Amino acid sequence: MSRATTDERRTRRPGRVYVTTVRRVRRITPRMARLTLYGDELSVFSSQGSDQHVALYFYEPGVELPRPFTAEAARALLPVAQPRLRRYTIRSHRPELGEVDMDFVLHGPRQLASGWAERVRPGDEVIWFGPSPAYPLTPLTDWTLLLGDETALPAIGAILEELPPGHRVLAVIEVAGQEEEQPLPSRADATVTWLHRHDRDHGDLLRDHALSLALPPGSGRVWGGAERTVVRTLRHHFVHGLGLDRADTHLTAYWTKGETQDSEV
Template identity: 50%
Template sequence: MTTSSTTAAPHASRRPPVRLWRVPVRRVERVTPRMARVTVAGDELADFPAAGTDQNVMLYFYPDGVTLPEPLTLESARAMWSRVRPLTRTYTIRRYDGAACEIDFDFVLHGEHGLASAWAQRVRPGDQVIFVGPSPAYRPAPDVDTYLLAGDETALPAIAAILRELPAGARALVYVEVADAAEQQPLPTAAAAEITWLHRDGRPDLLERAVRSAVLPEDRTEAWVAGERSAVLAVRRHLLDERRLERHRVRPTTYWRRGQSGN
């Protein structure tokens, strides 16, 4: 099973050039009570190779007070790894606006114990954000009748990007597990999408049970699933072992692991 990034499918686009970006925060807002949107902006983002699809970057978190090389590039950052190595976390590009030179990242606020989550709670306009990427993730295959998208709130930014990309009228069954109704958000799409919000209320196997109940054509279904590792594994097992979907039609990605830091 793929862990922190999906394997490249035959139809995946060529990898865009990866570089290090350092841009200031322009805005911070709450999308929902437990989701913070951090908008970064800078002229250099005019060159950001956004593909209009699901893409992610690796955020770099340096210790406070560290002196960074100038210019800070992927090469100069790596050259100092023996002395200072940043902690990294992966986040999806929720929205890229080339005209405004802006990128939105949406952070699930899961508590003060998470490095990135705690940072997203305290970050302010003007603070610098350093990230490396982009990395392409899922691209929906064209020869598919039904797209199954399943994930928890960490997968919402990716689900939003995938839904935005699906062609008009494409059938999509979408299951999103969130804490409660206040965490639901609009997911605009031209696809014929049936979006089911699952409210957690302490139940561990919501996503798996929802996918089990889905009416899926046996062939020409492509499934994308992302979120907490055990939930992703359970859905993957069901789709491969019980539904007998072809292996290349099932695209699981672990986004986080309970009780374990980082990805």
């Protein structure tokens, strides 16, 4: 069994339904909204660290939800009302305040989650299930490579905050333009490269940059999140082209061009 699999099993805990309320909404960049959610249950939220994500539940307007709303209640409601699910990352968790932050890329007011995140206000209810098991950061290899577009920025930010002092990290992040860059604090020895898409297609710059990267010497791990076709190319490159162990290559399709996430969940 690989090291990563052993660690993943160690950190796996069952998810549950959380019923939370929006406490704050702010634009951290022109196209990224940070929502702070609170709820009594978040003081005991079982944080998995790093890139843990949750599934937000979106019911049709007018659906009356049973209270208290639990996973069992959601299951019982299925014949009448099915939620549409959207995956989002826990950017940070403050148990002492019963708060979590989630960051939403604003890619279109008519899209389900993105449009909702543009309109949401303090006091609105947010229901979600999770968290997923997180990416295991230990045991450490000599270096870590983080690759992503803006949807992966919350996970990359969380991973950078967790990696220990002195650990060598290369992060390559594609965003729409310079105005979409954000501070990414880290105690690690991190070099962050921002790629500005401007009018190029989503993921082209990230893919081209990643394919031409010279990896540092020693053992390493690659983590990435981006559009599906980009992720497929990167996975092929690192596993088949460069011969990295699959267990050390954690690349996830975060969204699919031309398709809603309904088809994937």
